[in-house]
Amino acid sequence: MKRFLYNITGGNPKALLEPCLVSLATGFCQIVPSLLIFAVFDTIYLAYARGQAMHMEKLWGICALLAGWMLVEYAARARAHEKTAMTAYHLSAIGRTELAEHLRKLPLGFFGRRDPATLTTMLLNDYSNVETTVSFYVPQLASAVILPVVVFLIMLLFSPQMALAMFLPLPLCFGIMWLSSGLQKKISGRHVRAREDCAGRLQEYLLGMREIKSHNLSGERFEALREAFARLKRESLRMEIMVVPIVLIAIAALRSGLTLMLLIGTFLLVGGELSLPIFLLFLLLGMRVVEPLSVALVHYAELRYTALSADRIMEIRQEPPLPGTGQAPCGGDIRFDRVSFAYRHTDVLQEVSFLAPAGRVTALVGPSGSGKSTITRLIARFWDVRQGTISLAGHDLATCDPESILARISMVFQDVYLFRDSIGNNIAVGRKNATRREVEEAAKKACCHDFIAALPQGYDTPVGEGGCTLSGGEKQRISIARALLKDAPIILLDEATASLDPENEIYVQRAINALVANKTVLIIAHRLRTIRRADWIVVLDHGRVIEQGTHEQLLAETGLYQHLWTLQGRSAGWSMRPA
Template sequence: MIKILKNFFDFCGERCRKKFYASIVLTFLQALFEALKIPAIWVMVKALIENNVTGKTCLTCLGIMLVSVICSGLIKTKATMLQTEGGYGTCAMKRMEIAEHLRYLPMGYYNANSLGRIMSVTTNTMQSLENVATRVVMIVCSGLLTTAVITVMVIAFDWRIGLLLCVGLVIFFAVNSSMMNSSAAMSKQKVEKDSALVSRVIEYIQGISEVRAYRLTGKQSRELNKAIDENEHANSAMELKLIPFMTVQSFILKAVGTLITLLSLLLYIGGHMELLTCIIMIISSFIIYAQLDAAGKYSALLRTVDVCVRQAQDILETPQMDIDGENAVPASCDISAENIGFAYEERKIIDGISLNIPEKTTTAIVGPSGGGKTTLVNLLSRFWDVDEGCVTLGGRDVREYSIDALMRNYSFVFQRVYLFHDTIANNIRFGQPDAPMEAVIEAAKKACCHEFISALPEGYDTVIGEGGASLSGGEKQRISIARAIMKDSPIIVLDEATANVDPENEAELMQAIEALTKEKTIIMIAHRLKTVRNADQILVVDRGRIVQRGTHDELMAQDGIYRGFIQGRQKAVSWKL
């Protein structure tokens, strides 16, 4: 229990940890004031036994009780506020810390770890820490400290009753330790099922159009229902397994309270205890374990807190790419790769590729699906780090730049555009948050999207749905290009940017791309003849290697993948119904 609390406090960070420590000190003071009830009772009972109840006695007793109740209440309020601030502050800070950490993880991490797991940690896990951890830590600490103070006070009254009390505590904590060990595996399973449920819900919602189109509703519903049932089972199983332990804990505390009463009576009858002490011990037996009983029941949740902390730590401890390079400006935008290799798990994806991309030239990368084109571009822009060889920008290894310094040189237009749930203006100025509205409009005009944006209800202040769901594919692509124009980086990476665009938007999109790529170094993954034939060099990538390179005319003169690729596209274009 103590180890789990320590791990949680270490996780909190210095500022929030201080709040928790301050709350524990206040909780200790609260326990002292709670324990003042026993001296107050002692004063009144003593006066009653001696038949000497006076106004002064009543006022003394009332004064002690008022000090106990008022000070205890005020301190508890402050301690609760500190613990609440510490809990919510910790989770807010850790969410931001995780988000910042995710920025610099290699892209391969997101292939190996589902979106549902990451979202579950930043939502469910953090929410559990916000709601559960704060209350559990407060109740457990309060119970432990109050019981410790009252135990010391009881020992001061009579060491024999104190000894029995300590024996009861040893038995209680032995059962509590067994309960927490039992809950360890259950807590891990519970949190895993929570993450699996989030993954299934996200998968179901994101794929709802495919589910309906291919009549997979029943199958997908069964998968979702299965995740819901497993989550329900994990939570129910944990509760059912812990209830017997909680019952035994509660029975031990009540049994020891009863034994304290019996022992006090026996000692008094045998003439080994004064009547005043006997009465105080009997009264104390009813209040000694009150808060410890609650602490014992809630302590089972400490394992869940521990699992939540470990899940968040797993993400935060995932090795980042080396981001401590220099904040340097490249001497040029020449890009080269020398004998680079990259493997995902056991599968070799890029195998010994070397290339040169001179500044302000256009390089098209083509090849069969799954040949390694996107992976190669990701390595050139350092979305991933190479396993072998090196990639250079301006004659300098890209790993020598800080990530932020390196990314200033690249703008990306992806096949699948993601727009944020924000205004169109803010989506365009994403790379330059402080850019004036005039610059935003100028970028939009160059990207051929000013006209349709102006026609929207709120113009540039129109809030678009998450992912750009309220816009067409061509509109999203043009906003993405406006964003890239706004960033004005010297290197432009186009990953199938025109693959899914309808013919009505294609002309405007090509005009937007032309405005974006003027006087830039261009790297493009493309399948359309019109987008590759004018490239300064074309690289044909297959099975992780460059199997052909040259201009369009040079490659068309060779018998190989490229000529077959172009001829196949020409036949497809000429085919009519």
């Protein structure tokens, strides 16, 4: 239970103290009306038994107190609801933000091991489960456990026999729930996995809609999605069929205590060992105890399910971020010294060594899959190397804070992602406090001011998720404007013009020329003509550096670079002809 409370509160279980206390206070408020009703009945019964006149002033006083207590109970319920809801939503909002921030600091290898749909489900559904647990289940469960103990002690003062009869089945009830906890955990785990698989398949279906339409695949023929829904249905039914009866059996065992108390009470009443008012008091208190305990048993089953959500959240939050506390230098030479790297068990780089001088342009070329993009991501420290060192101005990047490294780098990818926000805010991503004038200046240098100004809302024009409302060339130029605004000393360009048409390529090349001025630049390009003026060219093949030099030096050798240059020269005149 300690671990569960720690997990659902994100490591702050003390936050549950006040909601539990106000819920407990509300429970005690609900007992007072039963005691007042007992007082009314006792007054009437005593007057009748003794043949005395009715004490009307006392009765009216109790009735007035009962009416006033309804307001107190309402206030207590309102306060309990407000406090539990505020605590739940506060913890959930902070938890989601902290989890998102933690995910940002994890190496990209972590995301390669995780299905994105799982993380989305965790941020949405799992935290919704936690909200419900914190706002309802835990406070009510705490009240349902403590309140019966107090009521039991009160009952012992009046009739130990009836008190014991009332609570005799309670151990059996808890024993049923405890013995079935393993089964509940197993079934809940299967249901959670089915739900995750269903979310993943649905996301895959939506993202692949273009391929589904182009290949004329109807929804009925998308078997993976259909099977995922069918499996979720089976697991949902299994959970209802196997878990709910266990809870109902436990509730039946609990309610048997009320029946047993009535039988014992009737026997004592007939035998003269118990007065009628005390018998009524036990009935009122018994009902007040059974109902919240029955609710608590239902909530306990829900808690078993929610515990899986809390465990999954804390499992992610305990994933270690990349180490390093030192500040990265503001610029300098980038040196790879015998660097090896692998994605899981697949070797990508092997003994890679080269120098990218400060203030110069270094190009990385080679066949697809040779490790070029991996090199740029290792410089940005999206992962740590398996062997060797990467240094910036002589400082090992593995000892530097990843945040400080990224602050020194601007990256322009081939596949640009724009957030679902305005164009101006997308450009300002690299510098939060940038003014509108600075954003526009960066856009002008990136050759995208004119098309932005022509849009209906200019820089306030919203773009779709991923930038789907803009063309590839427009997104590329906005990405370069981001990098220009950030003004980092190191520029990493990964195939920034590979998929552009000639007109857009001219604009993007102009933007890149403005971006790389006086910077340390690493550029990846398949079109060798775009990097012929690079200061240094590194040729990779199968994860190894096989050639280095200037364009002229590499052409003078009979190596891979010369071979690629010759092939691209031949393909430049290629055209499609009918057979």
